[in-house]
Amino acid sequence: xxxxxxxxxxxxxxxxxxxxxxxxxxxxxxxxxxxxxxxxxxxxxxxxxxxxxxxxxxxxxxxxxxxxxxxxxxxxxxxxxxxxxxxxxxxxxxxxxxxxxxxxxxxxxxxxxxxxxxxxxxxxxxxxxxxxxxxxxxxxxxxxxxxx
Numbered sequence: 595x596x597x598x599x600x601x602x603x604x605x606x607x608x609x610x611x612x613x614x615x616x617x618x619x620x621x622x623x624x625x626x627x628x629x630x631x632x633x634x635x636x637x638x639x640x641x642x643x644x645x646x647x648x649x650x651x652x653x654x655x656x657x658x659x660x661x662x663x664x665x666x667x668x669x670x671x672x673x674x675x676x677x678x679x680x681x682x683x684x685x686x687x688x689x690x691x692x693x694x695x696x697x698x699x700x701x702x703x704x705x706x707x708x709x710x711x712x713x714x715x716x717x718x719x720x721x722x723x724x725x726x727x728x729x730x731x732x733x734x735x736x737x738x739x740x741x742x
Contacts, residue, residue, distance in 0.1 A: 609629045609630040609631065609632070610630065610631055610632040610633045610636075610711055610712070611627065611628065611629055611632050611710035611711055611712075612627075612628045612632025612633075612637050612710050612711065612712040612713065612714060613625050613626065613627055613628070613704060613705070613708065613709060613710050613712075613713045613714065614626050614628055614637075614641065614654065614655065614660075614663070614714045614716075615655070615701065615704055615713070615714065615715050615716070616648070616651050616652060616655055616715070616716045616717075616718070617701065617715060617716070617717045617718065618697070619718075621699075621700065622697050622698060622699055622700070623697070623698050623699075623700060623701045623703070623704050623715065624655055624695050624696070624697045624698075625655065625695060625696060625698070625704045625715075626654075626655050626657070626658055626659050626660060626695045626696075627659040627660070627693075627708060627710070628659070628660040628661075628662070628663050629659075629660065629661050629662065630661060630662040630663075631662060631663065632710060632711055632712040633711075633712060634712070634724065634734075634737055634738055634741045635741060636663075637663050637712065637714065638712070638714070638724060638734055638737065638738055638741075639738060640663050640664070640665055641663070641714055641716075641722055641734065642722060642734050642735060642738060643665075644665045644666070645716070646721075648716070648718040651716045653667055654667060654681070655695045656695065657681060657683040657685070657686060658683060658684060658685045658686075658693045658694045658695055659683070659684045659685070659690075659693040659694075659695075660681055660682060660683050660684070661673070661682040661683070661684060661687075661688075662676075662681065662682045663681055664676075664678075664679045664680040664681040664682070665679045665680075666679055666680045666681070667680070667681055668680025668681055670686050670687060671687050672687070673687040673688040701713075701715050701731075705725070709725075711726065711727065712724060712725075712726055713725045713726075713731075714734065715731060721733070721734070721735070722734035722735075724737050
């Protein structure tokens, strides 16, 4: 389930890739891939400020894999000319298939399958954490303060 297959007109692109996931009540984790701007100062800040409830995080993850994360879920848009500040999703906005959220037995299993440079996990009742590369997960708010 490695997710680096997205391209623009057949040209593979590079970005600061990330995963965005939520822990489910049974201990499994459901997550998606996000291609652009996965670093703390962008995706981290947006997740910490705009996706703060379980319902909002589930709505985000229901979009499936993202080209880019926005402050709002938004509505179907032109993939290459999206409204500023809204999410751009491969399925909704470009009609791609096989980009739905995946559910894994644990966060470690998600990371093993398609962990990226920044891996964000929302635990209901606790909030966001982030792991970078092979580093252990840390509370997102703490990492944002240290990055500032």
